[in-house]
Amino acid sequence: MSDPTRATLDALNGTDVHLRHVCRARDATDRVGPRHFLHAGPPIALADIPGPMRGGIIAGLLLEKEAGSVAEAEAIIDHGEVSISPCHDAGAVGAMAGIVTPNTPVVVAETAGGLRTFSPLNEGIGGAMRYGSYDEGTLARLRWLGDVLAPALDEAVEHSDPIDLVALVAEGLRRGDDCHNRLVATTATLLVTLTPGLLRSRLDREDLAEVVAFVAGNGHFALPFAISAAKAVTLAASGVEGSPVVTAMAGNGREFGIRVSGLGDRWFTVAAPVGDPVLVEGATLDDVTPTMGDSMIAETAGFGALAMTAAPAIMSFVGGDMALAQEITRRMRTLCAGTSRRLLIPAEDFLGTPLGIDVHRVRALGVEPVINNGLAHREPGRGRVGAGITSIPIEPFVAASEALTEETERRR
Incomplete structure (x- = not known):
């Protein structure tokens, strides 16, 4: 094995990654702003985006109140008044369409060497911005994720011992997940890990019950935690x-x-x-x-x-x-x-x-x-x-x- 290959493998095998924050994307990066969003995959021109990415941008414009209606959001896109760039260029990873706007709630991970990565919170596998949905149910859920869930999780992280995200993935594999498209056990482990911190938070009883129910009912909830860790490890190996x-x-x-x-x-x-x-x-x-x-x-x-x-x-x-x-x-x-x-x-x-x-x-x-x-x-x-x-x-x-x-x- 060549020395460069060994050095890369050593980084993949030896980089520690911990959960740092759950916050809005604008607090994690300066790569998003008014009408500038991130997207998944290699660079793509706005005119070439596929349907789900267009739908995700519509949802983003509505979430950010840059548009007051779907028609207005579509006009903004068609007039080229939105700019987009890859998540990967911002140290981020976005599932599916991967649209990240300033108010998108994100998971932030960090290596011992100070590399920070982030990924949007998972909305579930129904209607979701990452799948190109922009109906009122999707938007209401996004607002709740940003207004209630993200601050609650961030406070729980603050009240918890350091959460090792690579260890979380390793435990998920031991319990029957692949940690990409199956994360049922990983999500359960994450919820158990965060629960003491949630109980110590300032959440009222009703909001706490809603937070726990949402996480417990979303078998893909741990995905952004896993792929933020993966991005951090691979950045260290780059x-x-x-x-x-x-x-x-x-x-x-x-x-x-x-x-x-x-x-x-x-x-x-x-x-x-x-x-x-x-x-x-x-x-x-x-x-x-x-x-x-x-x-x-x-x-x-x-x-x-x-x-x-x-x-x-x-x-x-x-x-x-x-x-x-x-x-x-x-x-x-x-x-x-x-x-x-x-x-x-x-x-x-x-x-x-x-x-x-x-x-x-x-x-x-x-x-x-x-x-x-x-x-x-x-x-x-x-x-x-x-x-x-x-x-x-x-x-x-x-x-x-x-x-x-x-x-x-x-x-x-």
């Missing part, structure tokens, strides 16, 4: 000269892109795939937006599809059986440079998950890496249509491998 390890994978509904440690912030992209989804009743493949979101940062940090054998129950959600789960994890072991020392799979005798997707290995083997992901309707406002297992075309991995080889040769 910028290692000559390293072929992937540090980001993300889609914007048009393109799917990767970043590689040794190539900095450069994106290598391909047309976003659709995969093999399990669709909600009544939906068809024609309804599906191609792969979108930043939550595939989970796979770059050693969980999600790389830990499918830890989460048998996820197969009913994304499709397939345990034989497929085992095949996917085996496949990813061949494409990864190492093994996690912290993320262990009980069903594999506590073997660590595959860690560090290596673009040189992908290129040499010609094997497509795999993620699992949620899916949104192509049209704004239509919401979630399913979830699935998606193989990522090898072209961006091959292009990154070739670029890294050329750069290494130039330095000699």
Whole structure:
């Protein structure tokens, strides 16, 4: 193993990440502002955004009171009066459409070295801004998340012992989650961890009951905590000269892109795939937006599809059986440079998950890496249509491998 690869794996294996705050995005970054929002995936022009991203921006304009109606929000978009930039450029990750506005409530994580990352609080799997919904129910929930839930959680964090987010993911894997599309046990662990702090907070009894009920009833609630940690770990592993390890994978509904440690912030992209989804009743493949979101940062940090054998129950959600789960994890072991020392799979005798997707290995083997992901309707406002297992075309991995080889040769 080359020294750059080893250095990257050491960062992935050794970076500690703790929960710092739950707050509004404007208090976590200066990369959002009036009519400037963040989005998931590689850079995309406003004119090219897919339906769910358009719906998310409509919701954002309404949330921020930049528009008084859906029609007004659409006119603002159509006149090019909104600017957008990738979450990844702000040290953030957003699930699905990934729209982040100044008042979006976010989870903030921090490494021991001071790297800070954030991700929007999870709204549940029904109508949600991340799926492109903008109805009054979605907006009311977003306001409640910002006005009640976020301050309550932030106060609970303040009253709690330091919360190790990598340890939270590791415990989730031990309890049957993959920590990307299944987080039932991880959410329960998080709620138990935060409850003493919630009880010490200034919340009145009714608000406390509502907060606990919301978290307990949302099996995906822990997702932003997990992927904020993943973003922090992969940021710490970025910028290692000559390293072929992937540090980001993300889609914007048009393109799917990767970043590689040794190539900095450069994106290598391909047309976003659709995969093999399990669709909600009544939906068809024609309804599906191609792969979108930043939550595939989970796979770059050693969980999600790389830990499918830890989460048998996820197969009913994304499709397939345990034989497929085992095949996917085996496949990813061949494409990864190492093994996690912290993320262990009980069903594999506590073997660590595959860690560090290596673009040189992908290129040499010609094997497509795999993620699992949620899916949104192509049209704004239509919401979630399913979830699935998606193989990522090898072209961006091959292009990154070739670029890294050329750069290494130039330095000699």
